[in-house]
Amino acid sequence: MKPVLIALTASGGALARRLAVPLGATVYGLRGRVAEADRHFDEAISAIRALHEAGHPVIGVCAAGILIRAVAPAIAGKHRDAAVVAVAEDGSVAVPLIGGHHGANDLARRIAALTGGAAAITTAGDIALGIALDAPPPGWRIADDDAVKPAAAALLAGTKATLTVDADLGEVARWLAPLPKADAGGHPIAVTARVPAAGGALVYHPPVLALGAGGERGVDADEMIALAERTLAAEGLSPRAIACVASIDLKADEPAIHALGAHFGVPVRFFDAAALAAEAPRLANPSDVVLRATGCPGVAEGAALAAAGGQATLIVPKLKSARGTCAVALSPTTIDPLAVGRACGTLAIVGIGPGASAWRTPEVTEALAQADEIVGYTLYLDLVADAIAGKPRHDGTLGAEEERVRLALDRAAAGRNVALVSSGDAGIYGLATLAFELIDRGGRDDWRRIAVRVCPGISALQAAASRAGAPLGHDFCAISLSDLLTPWPTIERRLAAAAAADFVIALYNPASQRRITQFRRAIAIIGATRPADTPVAIARNLGRPGETLAMTTLAAAADAEIDMLTIVVIGSSQTRRARAGGTPRMYTPRGYAAGHARE
Numbered sequence: 278m279k280p281v282l283i284a285l286t287a288s289g290g291a292l293a294r295r296l297a298v299p300l301g302a303t304v305y306g307l308r309g310r311v312a313e314a315d316r317h318f319d320e321a322i323s324a325i326r327a328l329h330e331a332g333h334p335v336i337g338v339c340a341a342g343i344l345i346r347a348v349a350p351a352i353a354g355k356h357r358d359a360a361v362v363a364v365a366e367d368g369s370v371a372v373p374l375i376g377g378h379h380g381a382n383d384l385a386r387r388i389a390a391l392t393g394g395a396a397a398i399t400t401a402g403d404i405a406l407g408i409a410l411d412a413p414p415p416g417w418r419i420a421d422d423d424a425v426k427p428a429a430a431a432l433l434a435g436t437k438a439t440l441t442v443d444a445d446l447g448e449v450a451r452w453l454a455p456l457p458k459a460d461a462g463g464h465p466i467a468v469t470a471r472v473p474a475a476g477g478a479l480v481y482h483p484p485v486l487a488l489g490a491g492g493e494r495g496v497d498a499d500e501m502i503a504l505a506e507r508t509l510a511a512e513g514l515s516p517r518a519i520a521c522v523a524s525i526d527l528k529a530d531e532p533a534i535h536a537l538g539a540h541f542g543v544p545v546r547f548f549d550a551a552a553l554a555a556e557a558p559r560l561a562n563p564s565d566v567v568l569r570a571t572g573c574p575g576v577a578e579g580a581a582l583a584a585a586g587g588q589a590t591l592i593v594p595k596l597k598s599a600r601g602t603c604a605v606a607l608s609p610t611t612i613d614p615l616a617v618g619r620a621c622g623t624l625a626i627v628g629i630g631p632g633a634s635a636w637r638t639p640e641v642t643e644a645l646a647q648a649d650e651i652v653g654y655t656l657y658l659d660l661v662a663d664a665i666a667g668k669p670r671h672d673g674t675l676g677a678e679e680e681r682v683r684l685a686l687d688r689a690a691a692g693r694n695v696a697l698v699s700s701g702d703a704g705i706y707g708l709a710t711l712a713f714e715l716i717d718r719g720g721r722d723d724w725r726r727i728a729v730r731v732c733p734g735i736s737a738l739q740a741a742a743s744r745a746g747a748p749l750g751h752d753f754c755a756i757s758l759s760d761l762l763t764p765w766p767t768i769e770r771r772l773a774a775a776a777a778a779d780f781v782i783a784l785y786n787p788a789s790q791r792r793i794t795q796f797r798r799a800i801a802i803i804g805a806t807r808p809a810d811t812p813v814a815i816a817r818n819l820g821r822p823g824e825t826l827a828m829t830t831l832a833a834a835a836d837a838e839i840d841m842l843t844i845v846v847i848g849s850s851q852t853r854r855a856r857a858g859g860t861p862r863m864y865t866p867r868g869y870a871a872g873h874a875r876e
Contacts, residue, residue: 278359279303279646280334280384283325284311289338289366292392296364299391300384302336303646303666315666316634322347334360334380336388341372348375360384368392373399382409406432407455414452416484416611418517420473428479431464432456439463443470445590447609449483470518470607484520485608487589487617488541489581490534491524491567492601498536501601505537508596508603521546521614523580525553525571529621529726533601546584546618547692553579561594581606584617619692622727624685626712627696628703628734631820632660636740641732645696652685653698660821661698682711690723702736706757706785737819737844738783744826745814746855746862748846753781753865758788758795765795769802776803781852781865784845796845800835803847807831812848812863815839828854828861 280302284290290311293304297315305328306314307321318324321339325347329335337344341363348361352375360381361374371388373381377400385396400409410432411425419425432438437459442450450468465478473480488505509516522538524531526547538545550572556579557563563574573579577595585606593605625644630636645651645664655672658665671688673681685697699707709731716724742749754775760768775782782803787796809832817825817840829837831847839845852865 278332278334280336280360281305281328283321283328283335283337283339283344284314285321285339285343286310286366287312290314292364292366292368293336293338296336296338296388296391300336300387314663316663326351329359329361332359334362334376334384336362336364336384338364338366341374344374362388364388364392365394367394369394370397371395372397377409377412379412382412408452410479413481414611416520416614418482418484420480420482420515420517424477424479427477428464428466437463438466440466440468442468445607445609446470446483446485449485449609449611450481470515471513472515482515482517484518484543484611484614485585486514486518486520486592487581487584487606487608487612488519488522488537488543489524489577489579489584489604489606490522490537490602491528491576491580492531492533492598494531496531496533496600498533500598501533501537501603502540504596504598504601504603505540508593508605511596512593512605514593514605516541519543520608520612521584521617523548523584523618525550525573525576525580526619526723526726527571528576530728535621544614545621546614547621548580548583548618552583552618556582559591561591577602577604578606580604580618584614585612586610586617620694622689622692623694624689624712624727624729625694625696625732626699626703626707626709626729627732628699628701628705628707628736629657629661630701630735631737631740631818632657632700633820634663636735636820637661637664638732638734641734644730644732645698647694648696649694650688651696651698652681652688654681654700657698657700660700665696678708678711679715682708682715686712686715686719686721686724686727689727690721699734700737701740702734704731704733705736705738705755735820737785737816738846740819741783741814741816741826741844741846744816744819745828745846746857747864748781748812748814748848748852749783750865750867751781751849751851752778753783753849755783755785756799757785758799759786759792760795768795769798772799772802773805776806779807779849779851781849782847784847786841787839787843787845789841796839797835800831804831807847807850811850812852812854814846814863815843816846817843819844828863 282293282302282304284293285307290306297304304314305316308317308319329348330351344363358376360376362381362384363372371385373385382398389396410429437457467478467480470485519541521543522545524534526549528534529547553573557574559582560575560578568574581604585608589606589608592607595602595604627641627644651665651670685695689695703709756771811831813829813834815827815837855862
């Protein structure tokens with residue numbers, strides 16, 4: 278999760294902004310006190326607690342006591358808590374409070390290096406041993422967490438370590454160099470890619486294995502997982518030493534391949550056929566059948582070797598199940614899974630509602646935070662500038678919807694995590710439909726392999742209804758008056774049918790610079806079957822600066838000032854007027870009981 282910097286004062290905000298870029302962090306500022314921040318909050322304790330519970334490393338440029346009071350009720354345990362660091366406003370000291378071995382100590386050191394201050398590290402291992410035994414480098418795993426405490430106690434008491442490292446792992450254990458060592462008789466510590474023998478040793482598994490996988494289309498996930506377990510067992514390899522699952526890009530949309538990654542808790546990376554064909558001289562089982570089908574002579578073996586690198590050894594050649602294949606390659610150095618192949622691209626099509634953060638769902642906020650790149654109409658991207666600060670953004674112009682969607686699909690197909698921004702709800706007159714349409718008819722296999730999700734937002738009709746009262750309390754429909762994609766005679770038929778069925782009607786896109794007569798025609802069609810005093814709400818720019826809401830009647834609506842930023846909600850024959858707190862409202866009863874009269 279991305280770190281967050283908390284600032285409660287102007288001077289704290291200045292230091293937070295200075296630290297944000299080098300730490301890759303988002304700045305949260307107290308509203309009214311910190312003017313320049315990526316996001317603002319109104320109450321510090323609840324905001325800090327929520328961010329910590331969500332898993333964000335929290336860096337508070339504030340008193341340590343504030344952070345302690347905020348996160349205390351949410352502390353789950355030393356192996357689960359996200360990092361919390363307190364930083365003095367003058368940068369003189371950075372104090373890791375929680376999660377010292379889950380990033381807090383490292384964050385404190387980095388902050389001290391940036392400010393010229395001191396990192397107040399208090400964990401015994403860091404001070405006495407120079408390293409944290411329970412915080413190995415990224416990708417490393419500990420075979421048994423319970424073995425850490427006795428090892429640390431022994432070393433802190435003066436016992437030396439007897440370190441053993443698999444002969445084929447080269448220099449991967451250099452991070453353990455600060456430990457005092459003895460050739461024999463010390464506390465046993467081992468670095469291995471294999472399943473350790475029983476005993477009291479502290480065993481580390483470095484990320485040196487690449488698990489290659491292939492198979493038939495639609496292979497069952499359980500079959501692939503069982504095959505992978507058997508493949509590892511063939512050489513006594515530990516699943517904890519797997520750095521990544523690798524396959525050919527043709528399998529980027531294969532659920533069983535992704536299930537393997539999830540099962541072992543590692544990333545899944547993909548290579549094109551050319552990259553795997555380059556591994557042909559190192560394959561143990563090249564296949565002409567596979568070559569004809571995929572463009573490379575071996576998927577599982579080739580992918581394992583490609584991911585593990587040029588010095589890797591194919592330690593387990595291809596094994597087969599009924600429909601799947603697996604192989605394992607061992608690298609003499611640690612594998613950075615994010616630096617090999619590419620990920621399966623993702624496209625999050627997000628609806629930002631009117632754009633204001635208060636009307637933005639947490640799912641959308643998280644999707645924007647996780648995205649590598651953002652695509653959208655410039656106005657909409659500006660509305661979420663607080664949530665996408667520092668991210669590459671691809672701005673588009675009004676009307677160039679297909680161009681923006683194609684760009685988003687292309688970037689996702691290249692393995693990027695892309696957020697495509699739509700106002701309102703992306704699935705209601707938004708960009709989600711266009712994205713699926715282009716995938717469906719585009720003839721692009723790489724687009725079809727993208728993992729697509731749609732994150733809903735507050736729609737224009739929901740926003741208008743909430744401001745107007747509760748006009749959508751019974752059956753309703755939405756009709757767009759734009760004839761760019763729908764012939765006007767079709768729109769007229771829908772208007773007449775909706776009016777005859779007595780739906781509450783939300784009119785989208787009521788007018789534009791070139792479309793000025795259709796709205797009056799729509800009002801006339803609805804007015805043919807609905808009373809002239811039917812309540813109507815005319816809402817513009819809801820949730821944004823310049824918001825307006827006019828409550829009127831069907832008879833007067835035709836003369837209202839409207840544009841593309843306006844939505845019109847026309848009541849049914851049962852919609853009523855009401856006043857709440859002196860404000861005129863409209864509502865539609867949930868049941869059509871007799872005896873209601875308009876106010």
